Amino acid sequence: MSASPGSRAALATRGPAPQLVVRSQAVDGVSAQLLDHLPDEGGLAWVRRGDGHVGWGVAARLDVAGSNRFQEAMTWWQELTSAAVIRDEVGVPGSGLVCFGSFGFTDQDPGELVVPDVIVGRRGDTTWVTTVSPASSLGAPPELVVHEPSPVYDVAFADGARTGTDWSSIVADAVRRITAGELEKVVLARDLIAIAEQPIDLRWPLHRLATAYPNCWTFSVDGLIGATPELLVRREKGLITSRVLAGTIRRTGDDEHDLALAASLARSSKDLEEHEFAVRSVAEALEPHCTSMNVPETPFVLHLPNVMHLATDVAGVANNGASALGLAAALHPSAAVCGTPTPVARDLIGEIEGMQRGRFSGPVGWMDASGDGEWCIALRCGQADPDEPRRMRLFAGAGIVAGSDPDAELAETNAKLVPMRDALGD
Numbered sequence: 254m255s256a257s258p259g260s261r262a263a264l265a266t267r268g269p270a271p272q273l274v275v276r277s278q279a280v281d282g283v284s285a286q287l288l289d290h291l292p293d294e295g296g297l298a299w300v301r302r303g304d305g306h307v308g309w310g311v312a313a314r315l316d317v318a319g320s321n322r323f324q325e326a327m328t329w330w331q332e333l334t335s336a337a338v339i340r341d342e343v344g345v346p347g348s349g350l351v352c353f354g355s356f357g358f359t360d361q362d363p364g365e366l367v368v369p370d371v372i373v374g375r376r377g378d379t380t381w382v383t384t385v386s387p388a389s390s391l392g393a394p395p396e397l398v399v400h401e402p403s404p405v406y407d408v409a410f411a412d413g414a415r416t417g418t419d420w421s422s423i424v425a426d427a428v429r430r431i432t433a434g435e436l437e438k439v440v441l442a443r444d445l446i447a448i449a450e451q452p453i454d455l456r457w458p459l460h461r462l463a464t465a466y467p468n469c470w471t472f473s474v475d476g477l478i479g480a481t482p483e484l485l486v487r488r489e490k491g492l493i494t495s496r497v498l499a500g501t502i503r504r505t506g507d508d509e510h511d512l513a514l515a516a517s518l519a520r521s522s523k524d525l526e527e528h529e530f531a532v533r534s535v536a537e538a539l540e541p542h543c544t545s546m547n548v549p550e551t552p553f554v555l556h557l558p559n560v561m562h563l564a565t566d567v568a569g570v571a572n573n574g575a576s577a578l579g580l581a582a583a584l585h586p587s588a589a590v591c592g593t594p595t596p597v598a599r600d601l602i603g604e605i606e607g608m609q610r611g612r613f614s615g616p617v618g619w620m621d622a623s624g625d626g627e628w629c630i631a632l633r634c635g636q637a638d639p640d641e642p643r644r645m646r647l648f649a650g651a652g653i654v655a656g657s658d659p660d661a662e663l664a665e666t667n668a669k670l671v672p673m674r675d676a677l678g679d
């Protein structure tokens with residue numbers, strides 16, 4: 254599967270949303286994994302622990318950028334879903350009409366919503382196929398075929414916008430500015446370039462990510478692929494949840510040592526402070542949308558194969574009709590990927606980070622016609638190069654507070670690059 258962002262302009266839908274006819278039907282006897290069904294071009298994916306959905310083809314698409322991007326996307330989705338004729342014979346989260354989407358970190362970075370022609374979904378024992386067609390040409394459900402991705406060989410890695418040493422020095426600069434009282438926390442990121450011998454079949458790293466990181470959300474949207482551990486927001490039947498991560502320690506591979514490290518992470522005042530900023534930013538953004546909220550006072554330690562994070566699961570009951578995307582828009586950018594105070598951190602990132610993040614650290618996810626859905630933060634990910642299919646940009650960042658050590662932060666970003674590096678076969 255290669256990315257085809259070159260066709261972005263041609264596929265972009267402007268003007269009135271098309272009228273779509275949508276049908277979801279359960280299918281029996283499908284034992285293959287969802288990702289196995291992705292064709293070699295333009296696949297979309299959202300998978301966790303075997304559940305989720307994959308899609309291909311483009312029944313409708315909206316490209317968005319600018320300060321009004323979330324509102325524009327919500328209006329388009331509202332129009333599209335209210336004009337659609339939806340026959341959902343499955344009735345589980347993810348069946349019926351859904352779109353996949355991703356948004357840039359800044360207003361200037363472009364993002365999109367995509368409604369595929371075909372969606373294959375699974376939730377527990379139920380597998381279904383959704384077909385989406387223009388009202389004038391109702392299609393039959395496709396035969397589900399299993400495709401083999403092409404292995405990725407001989408990947409070389411090179412510095413992106415900055416060398417590690419240069420990046421450490423901008424971290425040191427940020428620490429000075431935090432100590433001087435300009436702001437409390439800023440998240441700084443860096444990129445790494447991966448270059449393979451042959452064009453990269455994105456399904457290869459996707460399979461490996463989903464296998465190695467089953468507790469993360471493995472995604473593929475328009476050439477952006479990754480396995481993120483951070484749920485910005487889920488809305489499902491009136492329940493709103495968010496998993497906030499901030500505060501990280503690398504794993505060593507020695508279980509006993511890792512347990513001791515987890516305990517030290519849970520006691521580290523620097524990490525607890527960094528985490529507190531992130532939780533507060535999420536709780537404040539969700540509060541106007543919830544009748545009752547549960548914000549645990551103490552984080553737990555989330556164990557991933559490469560790192561451990563301080564984590565807090567925030568939950569609330571929706572008190573208004575804000576869609577999952579509306580909530581993601583209210584939350585983005587949280588202090589987990591930007592900083593505190595948000596405007597100062599955002600300006601500092603623009604001033605010293607020295608690269609365009611694109612969709613890295615923006616919301617990525619999916620949404621259904623009722624506005625339920627899941628939006629994660631696009632982390633532990635890579636962006637396929639639209640002009641050079643052998644090339645990807647990989648990203649990682651780290652939260653910087655007064656007590657941060659630049660070399661330790663560099664090591665943290667290296668640990669966060671491991672999922673994508675390993676998935677590409679390093």
Ligand SMILES: C=C(O[C@@H]1C=C(C(=O)O)C=C[C@H]1O)C(=O)O
Nearest residue numbers: 499500501589632649650651652
């Ligand atoms: C910015 C990233 O991760 C974020 C920063 C974290 C931290 O600084 O401890 C932890 C999880 C994420 O919220 C990344 O993975 O690139």
